[in-house]
Amino acid sequence: MSPWDYVKLVAGVGGGAYILQWWISVVDRVDGFWTPFVLTITLTIAAATVVMGIASLVSKDNDDIPSVPGALPFLGNVGIYRDVERFTSNVEAAVKRYENDKGFTSLRLPSLNPFGQRVILVNNKDAIQQMLTRRPTTFERPQLLVDVMHGMLGFSKDLSVFTSGGFADWGRARRITSPSFNHTNVATMKPQCFEVAASLVQRWLEAAKHYATGDVVDALEDFNLFTFSVVAQVGFGLPFDALSSDSTLQDTREGAPKPLSTLLPDLKETTKHQGDWTLNPLLQVLDPLFSKTKLNETLIKRDRVRDYLDELIEFEKKQLEEGGHSKSLLSKLSDPATKLTAEEVISNFTTYFFAGVDTTAVGLSWSICYAALDRSLQRKLAEEADAAGVTAWIRARLLGSKQQDLPFSDVGIATLLSNSSKNSLKLARGVFLEALRLHPPASQLGADVGADGAELMGYRFEPGTLMFQMLRNQMCSERNNVKDPASFSPERWCEDSPDKIDDAFLSALMFGGGPRICPGRHLSVLEASIVLSCIFSHLEVHNVSGGAALPAEVTRFTMQPEMALVRVSRRIN
Ligand code: HEM
Structure with missing residues (x-):
């Protein structure tokens, strides 16, 4: 772990303890009958947050792809959302700053997954060419996009040429x-x-x-x-x-x-x-x-x-x-x-x-x-x-x-x-x-790794890994x-x-x-x-x-x- 990771660890544990203390003071004011239920639920959530937070900080991904720093439990690299309308340029800026010599970076999007959703940013023409060619099986349309298009706002339950895989x-x-x-x-x-x-x-x-x-x-x-x-x-x-x-x-x-x-x-x-x-x-x-x-x-x-x-x-x-x-x-x-x-x-x-x-x-x-x-x-x-x-x-x-x-x-x-x-x-x-x-x-095209996983530029990616191909950067x-x-x-x-x-x-x-x-x-x-x-x-x-x-x-x-x-x-x- 880098010194920065230690700082985050201490801040995370300190912050968690503080939140816990605050919740207990809230629970104290709740009507007596409900106290055990509220206390149990809040304690469970707070404890899970602290444990997951620590786990996310000490966990290491099994590759040497550099991560954009500042990832928080659940919230991931929330900084890229400081202005949602600038999402594209914020991600492009992160790539320029942190990519390795193969053009790979990793970012975490906010997600209900305690570690945030890990996204691999690919800024390498050869890698992107391989990814685009190896569709629709090894690399797929991201499930995230398909779900959104076929969620409540979808016009039809069936898949279209864009969303099918x-x-x-x-x-x-x-x-x-x-x-x-x-x-x-x-x-x-x-x-x-x-x-x-x-x-x-x-x-x-x-x-x-x-x-x-x-x-x-x-x-x-x-x-x-x-x-x-x-x-x-x-x-x-x-x-x-x-x-x-x-x-x-x-x-x-x-x-x-x-x-x-x-x-x-x-x-x-x-x-x-x-x-x-x-x-x-x-x-x-x-x-x-x-x-x-x-x-x-x-x-x-x-x-x-x-x-x-x-x-x-x-x-x-x-x-x-x-x-x-x-x-x-x-x-x-x-x-x-x-x-x-x-x-x-x-x-x-x-x-x-x-x-x-x-x-x-x-x-x-x-x-x-x-x-x-x-x-x-x-x-x-x-x-x-x-x-x-x-x-x-x-x-x-x-x-x-x-x-x-x-x-x-x-x-x-x-x-x-x-x-x-x-x-x-x-x-x-x-x-x-x-x-x-x-x-x-x-400007960026998403892809999910298919059911068999994928080898790309010497890396192994597990099924379901979300990747963003940085198209504009190549052009x-x-x-x-x-x-x-x-x-x-x-x-x-x-x-x-x-x-x-x-x-x-x-x-x-x-x-x-x-x-x-x-x-x-x-x-x-x-x-x-x-x-x-x-x-x-x-x-x-x-x-x-x-x-x-x-x-x-x-x-x-x-x-x-x-x-x-x-x-x-x-x-x-
Ligand atoms: C400036 C104009 C356009 C741009 C920049 C554009 C860009 C794109 C991109 C980036 C994709 C994803 C391709 C991929 O996954 O490799 C796509 C897919 C698609 N585009 Fe366009 N597009 C344009 C105009 C159009 C037009 C005029 C139509 C039809 C009327 C169209 C129909 C489609 C369809 C149906 C797909 C899905 C193809 C598939 O998944 O097999 N696009 N487009």
Whole structure:
């Protein structure tokens, strides 16, 4: 034990004795009949706390992974929660300070386990690559996350592609759902992406009319409406355009259920709860005790989403029976040939909204915030939009023409998604990916060690060990040959740049990796490149504060900017 451990031991025993003494004085004041019961219970709890506290201080883990100091019985390294919204950066700071030469550190999260829940922080590219590849058996989605997503706030009792584990369950869900987002299908999604992007430009052009009076645009909010509409349209064939001037959701298909006007906020509300519960597992106990009204409200929202989805599935089933067909994921999920249960359909449906709306909106918001600080970048994006035919298309579209051919129809989808110099939107793509490299919505990815345990970089980890893979640190590290890693440099995503990121694993790490890599990444890059190009074809974006500051980064369900307020003006050539 280090001298510091002795100090903690003495303080722990002294503190325990003091608490015991205080409780006994409380018990003294309790009505005589209850005294023996209260005394027995409090003595047992107090004694257990002191014993467990001492045991946790003298116990040694069977490896040489350094621990972040300051772990307390039950409360673990409670210091990282001093500001929950800074959870991500606090954990990253702990890694930088205490990791060993293999990039491993251990941290203890608050837990009902007297020793706190031990988490291994992995900050090593090779180790992370091995972990991501050895899924879904050796390393798994953390049970903590799965439980939260399928707890009281879950929409369905069944597992989705995100939450299921093992080759059989996860493999089946992945085989059925993810092909909807492969290259071929994503290519067919271009028209919808352009249409919704045009609505966003129209909305921001309206705001630009009030530039002089200082009106601001909430980019995070608007990008959420954008990605929500894209996922609804391309993923589920729901003809929603939440950005159109009449933003009430409409489904004009004959016999279709009336869309739930609160669908997006209802879905987001539950995501927020999931975020709170994942970040602080103790809230799972505290919320049902103390936030009953709030929880009830959330449950009502959950139930009305569920009712709408049930009606939607019935509608899709009827369409299929009557010989109709659509390419949407929903019709695929409802297709009797896939033999998915209604529960599975719903759990996957909500998963694609959770996974596909907020994430891309966050990446777009950071993109806009960076661009707002760099006029020359905006000029280059505008020139790229002109050359790609985006400016002309948007102009015609805003004038009411729906017949115009889509831009760059001769460029294949693989090129559009790549760093090729033939990619018509290579700079817009670079801006989005660079924003995600510096601020990935999933900066750390959790994993549980599977039933057989795992060997990794010379260590043996027991089944159930929770591990955090430090994704952002890899993408922002000179150790991995990323030049000038803290600077925002969209060009590093272009093949002709001398500083290009030339590592397939590293350059997709914001989307995870291995067999469970994000299946929506192609859609995300496509929609983001298109909307950024459309925006800068007609608008200039300005930082609200007028300074050089980016918004603060906060950890919610995803990691995101605290807010993304900008001012917009019409582009002047
Ligand atoms: C900027 C945008 C996005 C980011 C940063 C992102 C990030 C991620 C990450 C880090 C994972 C975990 C991957 C892993 O475990 O290795 C993931 C999984 C997933 N993502 Fe995305 N995602 C984005 C957009 C989307 C979109 C647009 C969709 C679909 C509409 C989507 C659907 C999914 C699904 C279904 C999974 C679970 C896959 C599985 O477990 O097999 N994501 N995403």
